Amino acid sequence: MSDQNQRGEKSELEGGSEFGKSTRRTFLSRLGMAGLLVSTRPMIGEPARAESPAPSAPAIEGAIPVTLRVNGKKYDLQIDPRTTLLDCLREHLHLTGSKKGCDHGQCGACTVHVNGRRVNSCLCFAAMYQDHEITTIEGIGQPENLHPIQEAFVSHDAYQCGYCTSGQIMAAVAMLSEPCGPEDAEVKEFMSGNICRCGAYQNIVAAIQSVRQGTNKKKTA
Amino acid sequence: MFELLREDDPVRAIAAGAKATTAQQGADVRFIAGGTTLIDLMKLNVETPQKVVDVTHLPFGKIETLPDGGLKIGAMVRNSELAYHPIVRKDYAVLSEAILSGASTQLRNMATTAGNLLQRTRCMYFRDTAMRCNKREPGSGCDAITGVNRSLAILGTSEHCIATNPSDMNVALAALEATIHIQGTKGERSVPIGDFHLLPGNTPQRETVLEPGDLIIHVTLPPPAPGARSLYLKLRDRASYEFALASAAVVVSATGGKITRARVALGGVGTKPWRSPEAETELMGQAATEPVFRKAADAALREAKPQSQNGFKVELAKRCLVHALKLVTQTT
Numbered sequence: 001m002s003d004q005n006q007r008g009e010k011s012e013l014e015g016g017s018e019f020g021k022s023t024r025r026t027f028l029s030r031l032g033m034a035g036l037l038v039s040t041r042p043m044i045g046e047p048a049r050a051e052s053p054a055p056s057a058p059a060i061e062g063a064i065p066v067t068l069r070v071n072g073k074k075y076d077l078q079i080d081p082r083t084t085l086l087d088c089l090r091e092h093l094h095l096t097g098s099k100k101g102c103d104h105g106q107c108g109a110c111t112v113h114v115n116g117r118r119v120n121s122c123l124c125f126a127a128m129y130q131d132h133e134i135t136t137i138e139g140i141g142q143p144e145n146l147h148p149i150q151e152a153f154v155s156h157d158a159y160q161c162g163y164c165t166s167g168q169i170m171a172a173v174a175m176l177s178e179p180c181g182p183e184d185a186e187v188k189e190f191m192s193g194n195i196c197r198c199g200a201y202q203n204i205v206a207a208i209q210s211v212r213q214g215t216n217k218k219k220t221a
Numbered sequence: 222m223f224e225l226l227r228e229d230d231p232v233r234a235i236a237a238g239a240k241a242t243t244a245q246q247g248a249d250v251r252f253i254a255g256g257t258t259l260i261d262l263m264k265l266n267v268e269t270p271q272k273v274v275d276v277t278h279l280p281f282g283k284i285e286t287l288p289d290g291g292l293k294i295g296a297m298v299r300n301s302e303l304a305y306h307p308i309v310r311k312d313y314a315v316l317s318e319a320i321l322s323g324a325s326t327q328l329r330n331m332a333t334t335a336g337n338l339l340q341r342t343r344c345m346y347f348r349d350t351a352m353r354c355n356k357r358e359p360g361s362g363c364d365a366i367t368g369v370n371r372s373l374a375i376l377g378t379s380e381h382c383i384a385t386n387p388s389d390m391n392v393a394l395a396a397l398e399a400t401i402h403i404q405g406t407k408g409e410r411s412v413p414i415g416d417f418h419l420l421p422g423n424t425p426q427r428e429t430v431l432e433p434g435d436l437i438i439h440v441t442l443p444p445p446a447p448g449a450r451s452l453y454l455k456l457r458d459r460a461s462y463e464f465a466l467a468s469a470a471v472v473v474s475a476t477g478g479k480i481t482r483a484r485v486a487l488g489g490v491g492t493k494p495w496r497s498p499e500a501e502t503e504l505m506g507q508a509a510t511e512p513v514f515r516k517a518a519d520a521a522l523r524e525a526k527p528q529s530q531n532g533f534k535v536e537l538a539k540r541c542l543v544h545a546l547k548l549v550t551q552t553t
Contacts, residue, residue, distance in 0.1 A: 062222055062223065064225070080223075081223060081224065081225035082223055082225070082263075084260065103264065104261050104264065105257055105261060105327070105328055108325065108327060111327055114330075117301075117330045118326060118327050118330060119327050119330050119331050120257075120327045120328060120331065122260075123255075123256050123257050123260045123261060123328075123331065124256060124260070124331070125225060125253070125256060125260065125273075125275075127225055127275075128225075128227075128253070128256070128275050128277065171326070171327065174326070175326070178326065179305060188460075188461070189460075189461050190326060192325055192460075192461035192462040193324070193325020193326055193327045193328065193462055194325075
């Protein structure tokens with residue numbers, strides 16, 4: 001993600017068209033910067049996003065040192081001890097694939113893996129997960145090398161707005177190694193912790209079943 | 222200033238917990254394991270601890286068989302691990318089924334045995350600091366009694382509180398006659414699950430017998446009763462991922478169509494996990510037939526006090542228990 005940001009920002013500096021080349025995220029974070037500029041708060045707290053993938057934010061009162069292993073990479077951070085794993089991933093590591101839906105463990109959009117088991121990262125204090133291997137959607141696959149579940153979500157159109165999708169995929173990937181029976185009803189039960197406001201459930205179940213049954217066809221482009 | 226402290230030694234964890242003024246609602250020091258209740262309630266400002274003690278590294282993460290044939294379940298065992306344990310699936314099916322009927326896989330991967338025992342009510346008036354709630358703020362009043370109370374309790378209520386105990390696991394543990402083992406500043410003690418949770422009475426802020434520093438270290442189950450079959454039946458508004466409107470945990474032994482031993486507990490209807498000795502008495506020595514089940518269900522709900530919106534729970538709970546007893550005594 002940070003690589004993409006870097007590329008996006010560079011091309012804009014080189015004089016490319018703002019709308020043509022900036023990503024949604026760089027556009028939105030630019031809006032955020034504008035908000036900061038008109039506010040009275042000094043900008044010293046704003047981390048330099050493009051340069052450092054894991055900036056240690058200075059001047060957080062009561063911050064504690066925390067070391068996390070995320071997608072095989074080690075990050076040394078200074079964070080407020082109340083920081084949830086979700087907020088830490090999104091706001092400190094800028095791994096924004098994990099989404100904040102309800103922030104109360106009810107929707108599943110924040111699903112990540114801890115030592116291979118799926119959890120709601122919004123209900124974890126990041127500082128409690130220092131000895132664990134954390135995997136986010138960014139560590140599951142890449143656009144050029146998708147995980148079979150990701151491929152199946154694409155080929156089965158298993159999303160509409162996409163907000164819940166990373167959580168759905170993380171839940172589904174973990175589910176592959178859980179004792180789930182063969183029927184659609186059992187998949188629905190195992191996936192019931194992930195809510196889709198658009199109602200893409202039929203296609204989500206079909207995508208997961210295609211991987212379990214080995215019938216998913218790779219997208220031909 | 223908020224402090225998150227990791228303790229790897231039970232004695233030190235207990236000492237940290239003992240500095241709290243209470244181990245009940247509003248505790249200034251809290252133990253944390255899965256975090257699925259505590260962090261949720263901290264975000265709602267319902268729980269505002271100054272110090273949180275991470276107890277996930279304490280050595281209470283095992284499931285072991287006991288010399289008497291019973292089972293010892295560590296306080297830190299994750300719910301999913303407990304539900305899928307081969308001995309639990311085989312000898313204590315009601316426990317496995319109850320756990321798997323609650324929450325989601327993600328939450329069950331986080332939640333622990335001790336944490337589930339201490340799971341807080343889902344009463345929306347407790348969870349919303351804009352509302353009056355005697356449990357959250359003693360003496361402030363109860364907006365649930367005159368409010369939206371469809372999901373709330375009909376057994377064990379008081380004029381001060383009608384909040385339901387939300388746990389499925391606790392209902393199964395009640396039917397299995399589990400014992401809660403607690404280590405505190407004065408040593409170890411064990412409490413039968415029936416005595417562990419308190420009725421609200423006029424102190425709804427007190428939910429358990431725990432005192433500052435008290436740490437649940439494990440839960441033990443007696444050996445499976447000979448010839449017993451067990452089952453958990455849960456009725457709710459959705460097919461999955463929803464709290465019970467009514468549920469029944471039953472453990473029944475029968476010979477020649479006659480019930481020789483029965484343990485019954487109800488969920489979703491009580492202010493605590495609701496064991497029903499009244500229903501058990503009705504079943505004892507009787508034929509495993511629907512009229513007998515119905516009598517047992519009537520006995521279990523005799524003291525029910527419905528609120529303005531949850532009168533349906535009386536009949537729902539009865540039918541739930543009757544159906545659970547039918548299923549568990551069915552000869553295949």
